[in-house]
Amino acid sequence: MVPSFYKGWRHVFKLDPDREIGDAALEAACLSGTDAILVGGSTGLTFDNTVELLSRIRRYELPCALELSDPSVGVPGFDGYFVPMVLNSARPEWIIGHHAAALRDYGHLLPWESVVGEAYLVLNPASDVARVTEARADIGAGDAVAFSQVADRLWNVPVLYVEYSGAFGDMEWVRRIRAGLRQARLFYGGGIDGPDKAREAAEAADTVVVGNVIYSDLQAALETVHAVKGFHHQ
Template structure:
């Protein structure tokens, strides 16, 4: 049976092990009422900084999951693991290559009972993740919907993550994606800098992920929790 530890999440904060967050700010995030903490980032992740962040989050009683984008940061002790693939990458390694390499060496160590596939659509060309993965972001709405259908209906990927990292996306399109899904759970992330955009995203996706605002405007980030939960 596919794990579903994320199925009840409406709101999650995404924390990057490579970015500094003080103890008071971390406490505010963890006690905010969010459903979960998602740990991940596009660069600068190491085993040590991931372990350190997990140990700090574990002072609080809330779910914490890891995006396992690199086998070197495969830290045990998370409640769940997302294994991401970038559907619209121009490089095979970000769709399946890195995954095969990792499983060849470490597949016997992966906690399959708490790991799920996560299909990304990266749609902001100026984001770090788009540059890193060489994502094709010049897609029509029809192409974006087709990618989502491939992930959802052909491959039965449990989680589809629409990522506009650094800018706020097209919410009517995100809603169309959600309405077209048969079984995948839709995450949305990107440009959520306060409660208004959080409410819009919550009306379009199953789960709203807030990341950069934690580091740039903590009060606004914290306000997104109630904005999402009160819809």
């Protein structure tokens, strides 16, 4: 049975262990009413900085999950683990190669009852994640829908993450992608700098992930919580 710890999430704050966040800002985020904290990043993750961030988040009573992009930072104690694969990477190791190597070395340690596959569709060519994974991010809407359906219908990946990382995406594309899904939950992240864009994303996606603005404008980040959770899909 696929774990379901994430299925009720509408709003999530994403925190990067490689970026500094003060105690007051962390407390505000954790007590904001968000559904969960997602820990992850594209560069600079270590076991130590991931442990440190988890220990600080654990002062508060809310779910906390880890994007397990590198098995060497597989810190125990999270409520759930997402294992990302980049659908539109030009390098097969980001689709399956790293995963096979990780399972070879660490598979016996994974808490499988809390592990979920996460298919990334990276759509901002200028983002760090596009650069690191060599994602072919300049695809058209039809290709984006097709990639999504490969993950959803052929592979039965339970979470599809549409990632614009640093730019606000085309919500019409996101709506088209969501309309074509049969079972995957659609996460959206990228460029949400306040409640207006958060509300737009909430209309298009199942789960809205808010990240960078936490570090640049905490008040705007906090306002995204109500904007997302106050919206209900028809």
